[in-house]
Amino acid sequence: MKSKTFVDQVEILVRSGKGGDGAMSMRREALVEFGGPDGGDGGRGGDVVLKASEHVNSLLSLYYDPKCFAQDGEPGKGQKMFGKRGRDLVVPVPLGTEAYDVDSGLLVADITEPGQKAIVAKGGAGGYGNVHFKSAVNQAPTEHTPGGPAEERRLRLELKTIADxxxxxxxxxxxxxxxxxxxxxxxxxxxxxxxxxxxxxxxxxxxxxxxxxxxxxxxxxxxxxxxxxxxxxxxxxxxxxxxxxxxxxxxxxxxxxxxxxxxxxxxxxxxxxxxxxxxxxxxxxxxxxxxxxxxxxxxxxxxxxxxxxxxxxxxxxxxxxxxxxxxxxxxxxxxxxxxKPRTRFHHTHAQAPDLKDMPDTTGDEVPAEAIERFATFLKLEKPKAKSHPSRGNIH
Ligand SMILES: Nc1nc2c(ncn2[C@@H]2O[C@H](COP(=O)(O)OP(=O)(O)OP(=O)(O)O)[C@@H](O)[C@H]2O)c(=O)[nH]1
Ligand SMILES: [Mg+2]
Incomplete structure (x- = not known):
């Protein structure tokens, strides 16, 4: 088999983290008779994120390892403890990568800018713990909700080199x-x-x-x-x-x-x-x-x-x-x-007005015309009369 060194098309499976379930728990402490609910919320599941990286120039590593799974969120716990958020999975891809959903054929991400990020599978939301369901009529709710589901899909990544x-x-x-x-x-x-x-x-x-x-x-x-x-x-x-x-x-x-x-x-x-x-x-x-x-x-x-x-x-x-x-x-x-590439420096610098052309203002008030010419050069607007909002008088 020809050894692979450059891969410009690859199919991957992405799966976000499932949200952690909300907890059902009642506060139990010595001397506290009716502790009430204290079940915390579950943590959010991690996202799968494609991120433009200058350090990769092919999709090779994804060819060998096409499963991209983010971490699940942890369930909530008693004592109002929130579950930990699932870690995102950041997948570095070269600039010029396009991601298509295999089932729908739709373009879901187009990585063209350095540092650009795109979430391709969103983590499930954390569930609510029973602490959320306390009300005047229900002081000891047992209700709590499960974490949101993970999102899974197959993506086809295509690398299209970005060159002029x-x-x-x-x-x-x-x-x-x-x-x-x-x-x-x-x-x-x-x-x-x-x-x-x-x-x-x-x-x-x-x-x-x-x-x-x-x-x-x-x-x-x-x-x-x-x-x-x-x-x-x-x-x-x-x-x-x-x-x-x-x-x-x-x-x-x-x-x-x-x-x-x-x-x-x-x-x-x-x-x-x-x-x-x-x-x-x-x-x-x-x-x-x-x-x-x-x-x-x-x-x-x-x-x-x-x-x-x-x-x-x-x-x-x-x-x-x-x-x-x-x-x-x-x-x-x-x-x-x-x-027609963009240049770093513009050739058409505005010409600074020459000082010797300016009216001699020594000792005088600066004429309005001079102020205006400098303001235009500096691209400033004419100063507007400042209006301070009344702060109210103290009597
Ligand atoms: N005399 C002469 N030889 C050249 C010139 N440009 C390239 N060559 C030679 O032509 C041969 C092929 O050059 P490459 O630059 O590898 O050609 P390529 O188009 O990239 O070829 P592939 O990658 O195989 O498609 C080499 O032996 C070069 O030294 C030139 O201007 N004059
Ligand atoms: Mg060549």
């Missing part, structure tokens, strides 16, 4: 090499097909600290939609991306025809999902350092009508017509244009 861009290409096209050149991710690179077996996400960081997450996924070959090669299931990881990047081996290694590669890739993606096929895309001509690539590129343009971004992932390679970093800067900018 996804690299799509034939095996050996250089997808992992491109991700390595752009980011600090270190996917395996080798001269054989299907080197990449699991999606890897790398982050491209720009000078102004804007970031774009790029996913490298396994290669696609003709017939992948029908399961050939590694199939297409991993394209699920690109469903949330904003742009698909088609990486084409323009060197035509092993007598490949790059223009045909592109058509096949598009056809396979379209068969997987028409929605994904409609996504904005960039086409990258890789391996432009190889002499044959130039001729192939011309033919590619005339066959497909698409003008790809020419690059090489080989550092310092001789690639005529490409900028010093192998054309990667053009690619980075094109990516940025489509993804």
């Amino acid at each position: 861009a996804g690299l799509v290409g034939f095996p050996n096209a250089g997808k992992s090499s491109l991700l390595t050149a752009l980011s600090s991710a270190t996917p395996k690179i080798a001269n054989y097909p299907f080197t990449t077996l699991n999606p890897v996400v790398g982050t491209v960081v720009y000078d102004d600290f804007a970031k774009i997450a790029v996913a490298d996924v396994p290669g696609i070959i003709e017939g992948a939609a029908k399961g050939v090669g590694l199939g297409l299931a991993f394209l699920r990881h690109l469903e949330r991306s904003k742009v698909l990047v088609y990486v084409i081996d323009m060197a035509g290694t092993d007598n490949r025809e790059p223009w045909r590669d592109y058509e096949v890739l598009k056809k396979e993606v379209d068969e997987y999902s028409a929605v994904l096929a409609e996504r904005p895309s960039l086409v990258v001509a890789n391996k432009m350092d190889v002499p044959e690539a130039r001729e192939n590129l011309e033919r590619f343009v005339s066959e497909t009508g698409v003008e790809p971004i020419a690059i090489t992932c080989v550092r310092g390679a001789e690639a005529p017509g490409l900028s010093a970093d192998g054309g990667l800067d053009r690619f980075r900018e094109a990516l940025r244009e489509i993804v």
Whole structure:
């Protein structure tokens, strides 16, 4: 059996804790004749909670241990003692996990934010002890209620990597090499097909600290939609991306025809999902350092009508017509244009009014106009006349 290292789909059984029963008890003490009820409430059952964790990147541990049970609440006791609350079971899952109820097929949780939590099975409420049922007419009630039931359901968890861009290409096209050149991710690179077996996400960081997450996924070959090669299931990881990047081996290694590669890739993606096929895309001509690539590129343009971004992932390679970093800067900018990442710093700082333009106010009262200009700059509202609520006079 192939050893499992990356699991992106798993079925689990979740069960919350049952609520503890309320207690039935009468106070008994020497010298107290009618002690009355003192049965405490049961504790609440624990919840099962999915929690986004940066430390897990697959659903592997749930594959081996798919039972997620929270603790039951403890029953109440005499002397008005409450039962202890059942402990919640917090299940760490990677960002991008979706949880579906197996029976209804409904989406019950979508974990997309760091630290996000979602209760997927709610603990039963604690029962009431008989202390709650004392009334003027019934001083010694025996009534008490059982704890609420546990909730149990089967969930299908699906991991959909959250990346802004996804690299799509034939095996050996250089997808992992491109991700390595752009980011600090270190996917395996080798001269054989299907080197990449699991999606890897790398982050491209720009000078102004804007970031774009790029996913490298396994290669696609003709017939992948029908399961050939590694199939297409991993394209699920690109469903949330904003742009698909088609990486084409323009060197035509092993007598490949790059223009045909592109058509096949598009056809396979379209068969997987028409929605994904409609996504904005960039086409990258890789391996432009190889002499044959130039001729192939011309033919590619005339066959497909698409003008790809020419690059090489080989550092310092001789690639005529490409900028010093192998054309990667053009690619980075094109990516940025489509993804429009949020930057940490805004370029459009309001210009602070220059002090020498301000009216000279030395010794004078500050003119209203100056106050207003500074207030606008600081985005303050004009101070309103304060109205203190009357505190009432003391006579
Ligand atoms: N000459 C040249 N070789 C390249 C370039 N980019 C990648 N390669 C080589 O092409 C081979 C495949 O590269 P990978 O990055 O592993 O390709 P991949 O698309 O990730 O392949 P899979 O993971 O198998 O789908 C490796 O031997 C790389 O060194 C390039 O720009 N120029
Ligand atoms: Mg690869």
